[in-house]
Amino acid sequence: MGLDLKKIYNGSTKGSLLVAVILLGLPLVFSTNNYLLSTLIMIGFYTIVSTGLTLLMGYAGQISLGQAAFYGIGAYTSAYFTTHFGLSPWLAMIVGAILAAMVAFVIGIPAFRLREHYLALATLGFGVIVFTFFKEWKEITGGLNGFFGIPPISLFGITIQTDFQFYYLVWVFALIGILFARNIVQSRIGRALLSIHGSEIAANSLGVNITKYKLQMFMISAIYAAVAGSLYAHYVTFINPQLFEMITSIYFLIMVVIGGAGSVWGGLIGAAVYVCLGELLKEIVPLFIPNAGGEFEIVFFGILLVIMLIYMPNGLSRSVPKIVKRLLPAWHRKNESMLVSENENASSIGGERL
Amino acid sequence: MDIWNQFVQLFFSGLTVGSIYALVALGFVITYSITGILNLSQGDFAMLGALICISFVNSGFPFVIAILLSVVLVMIIGGLFERSAIHPARYSSTATLIIITIGAAFVFRGIAIFVWGTQPYALRPFTGNDSLQIFGAVIQTQNIWAIGISLVSLAVLYFFFNKTYMGKAVTACVVNPFAARLMGIQPLKMSFGAIVISAGLGALAGIIIAPISGASYDMGVMIGLKAFIAAVIGGLTNAPAAIAGAFIIGILEAFTEGYFSSGYKDAISFGLLLLVLFFMPNGIFAKASGKRV
Numbered sequence: 332m333g334l335d336l337k338k339i340y341n342g343s344t345k346g347s348l349l350v351a352v353i354l355l356g357l358p359l360v361f362s363t364n365n366y367l368l369s370t371l372i373m374i375g376f377y378t379i380v381s382t383g384l385t386l387l388m389g390y391a392g393q394i395s396l397g398q399a400a401f402y403g404i405g406a407y408t409s410a411y412f413t414t415h416f417g418l419s420p421w422l423a424m425i426v427g428a429i430l431a432a433m434v435a436f437v438i439g440i441p442a443f444r445l446r447e448h449y450l451a452l453a454t455l456g457f458g459v460i461v462f463t464f465f466k467e468w469k470e471i472t473g474g475l476n477g478f479f480g481i482p483p484i485s486l487f488g489i490t491i492q493t494d495f496q497f498y499y500l501v502w503v504f505a506l507i508g509i510l511f512a513r514n515i516v517q518s519r520i521g522r523a524l525l526s527i528h529g530s531e532i533a534a535n536s537l538g539v540n541i542t543k544y545k546l547q548m549f550m551i552s553a554i555y556a557a558v559a560g561s562l563y564a565h566y567v568t569f570i571n572p573q574l575f576e577m578i579t580s581i582y583f584l585i586m587v588v589i590g591g592a593g594s595v596w597g598g599l600i601g602a603a604v605y606v607c608l609g610e611l612l613k614e615i616v617p618l619f620i621p622n623a624g625g626e627f628e629i630v631f632f633g634i635l636l637v638i639m640l641i642y643m644p645n646g647l648s649r650s651v652p653k654i655v656k657r658l659l660p661a662w663h664r665k666n667e668s669m670l671v672s673e674n675e676n677a678s679s680i681g682g683e684r685l
Numbered sequence: 686m687d688i689w690n691q692f693v694q695l696f697f698s699g700l701t702v703g704s705i706y707a708l709v710a711l712g713f714v715i716t717y718s719i720t721g722i723l724n725l726s727q728g729d730f731a732m733l734g735a736l737i738c739i740s741f742v743n744s745g746f747p748f749v750i751a752i753l754l755s756v757v758l759v760m761i762i763g764g765l766f767e768r769s770a771i772h773p774a775r776y777s778s779t780a781t782l783i784i785i786t787i788g789a790a791f792v793f794r795g796i797a798i799f800v801w802g803t804q805p806y807a808l809r810p811f812t813g814n815d816s817l818q819i820f821g822a823v824i825q826t827q828n829i830w831a832i833g834i835s836l837v838s839l840a841v842l843y844f845f846f847n848k849t850y851m852g853k854a855v856t857a858c859v860v861n862p863f864a865a866r867l868m869g870i871q872p873l874k875m876s877f878g879a880i881v882i883s884a885g886l887g888a889l890a891g892i893i894i895a896p897i898s899g900a901s902y903d904m905g906v907m908i909g910l911k912a913f914i915a916a917v918i919g920g921l922t923n924a925p926a927a928i929a930g931a932f933i934i935g936i937l938e939a940f941t942e943g944y945f946s947s948g949y950k951d952a953i954s955f956g957l958l959l960l961v962l963f964f965m966p967n968g969i970f971a972k973a974s975g976k977r978v
Binding site: 388392393394438441442448449451452453455456457459460463464466467577581584588627629630631632633634635636637640641644 | 913946949
């Protein structure tokens with residue numbers, strides 16, 4: 332599963348590089364606008380989580396309704412080990428990732444023997460249980476009062492404190508995450524997963540160990556979430572259980588559905604659209620409904636979720652290349668291989684219904 | 686004697702909550718059996734039922750009429766939900782359909798916020814604040830109403846599914862949709878019917894619990910999830926087992942709350958869910974069958 336550089340540089344480099352350059356250049360343009368930078372940083376956290384979830388949903392065909400639990404495990408592990416044991420944030424992040432992977436392993440072994448809606452249920456139950464522990468295990472988590480004083484992360488002796496610095500940290504992680512996801516998808520595991528998607532029985536008879544691959548994807552998606560959680564904890568330096576409620580898991584799910592689970596870019600697109608729409612709603616709705624709180628968001632995203640699933644079940648990541656294709660025919664021709672390999676193979680969420 | 690009193694008290698509150706879960710869990714089982722969908726917005730029908738009923742009562746409707754009207758209204762909402770969200774997506778994957786019901790739950794909750802706001806409401810008990818002495822424990826009459834109405838509704842449904850033509854047609858769709866279609870039964874209409882009935886059951890559950898624990902826009906979440914656990918414990922397609930599961934969950938929760946800590950109440954129910962899923966995925970009442978796919 333190591334990074335196969337040849338495959339990454341194969342064919343589709345230009346599109347990816349373009350995205351990378353845009354992302355890394357953005358703060359140079361907006362460096363004075365802290366609101367915009369912090370919004371972009373939030374998109375970065377969500378991109379990491381939803382890229383992991385995209386792998387699980389789009390390629391392994393499984394849904395997880397408990398991803399916020401892994402996000403929280405990463406955050407609380409970072410918080411606890413850095414403040415109580417003085418561990419370096421980087422080491423704490425690794426501990427969090429390992430812990431999340433181990434928990435995913437323990438939950439995944441029995442859960443992946445179940446059919447898909449039972450897995451959804453099992454992860455949902457798991458999420459509620461973990462949330463309860465975040466809330467009740469006060470000696471470790473600080474309970475509902477939250478966890479204060481998480482130290483910031485530092486790199487090469489520089490403490491990363493400003494939004495400008497943190498932007499680069501989180502987006503380097505996000506891009507590595509996307510690159511890694513691409514690598515998985517185009518590797519042996521990705522092909523095995525696609526065969527599972529096509530027909531579990533056929534894949535099984537060809538000797539593909541279905542459970543093993545699904546379990547691996549679940550663990551990888553847990554690591555993505557935990558790393559994002561760790562980064563988040565070191566960014567805000569204060570966390571509380573409400574951040575990791577079931578609703579957060581569902582927001583992650585919404586991002587994946589909006590972005591489309593059939594492409595590794597789906598997570599980024601979904602996270603960006605989700606955060607931007609959310610911010611836009613905060614600006615627009617009060618103009619029409621003066622007393623509206625934050626609740627209108629859930630109605631909006633609920634309706635959006637239903638409409639997306641009915642009319643655009645493959646999400647934006649499949650529609651965007653089509654639009655690009657129409658606007659930029661020359662650019663597209665060079666990158667045809669990328670679009671084909673990414674968008675034609677994996678289907679949206681879960682297998683076709685029999 | 687105090688220990689005994691507390692035990693009876695907790696047992697009755699467990700039975701009350703269990704009967705609420707039973708009504709909603711039955712909705713799950715009916716919907717799942719006929720459509721193959723886990724409707725995660727099921728609990729929100731209870732919330733809508735309770736809040737609509739409170740509005741009717743507050744605007745001067747007689748109690749019984751208010752209850753009937755709100756049940757019917759929620760059934761209409763359920764029907765609209767089926768036509769607008771489930772029917773157009775009926776060929777999607779199971780996972781997609783589950784997520785659609787999550788989206789619907791969001792929409793219901795959001796509508797409730799727009800209409801009723803986020804503050805909790807109270808409904809007056811059906812027959813005043815009297816209480817009964819049973820084995821030395823003080824039991825509110827509303828608890829007796831809750832248990833009684835649930836049991837009567839469950840009996841009516843049993844009669845419906847086993848004795849009437851319509852009910853048998855529904856059962857036929859569950860057993861073998863293809864054969865049912867050959868016999869002139871339309872499974873698609875049944876899907877509509879299933880969700881409408883489930884919505885009605887949910888609404889009734891919400892109205893019954895409203896005088897005991899109040900009603901607010903987010904009350905459906907936990908009712909729905911607990912009923913869900915009950916249905917899974919029962920095996921998802923077995924109605925009597927789901928009802929038994931609901932009472933188990935209700936009583937387990939009441940005792941956890943009474944003897945241990947209310948904070949871990951949810952974790953214990955969901956822990957039970959995971960244990961059942963992992964070790965007895967066909968439900969704890971399933972007989973070992975030799976069937977393997």
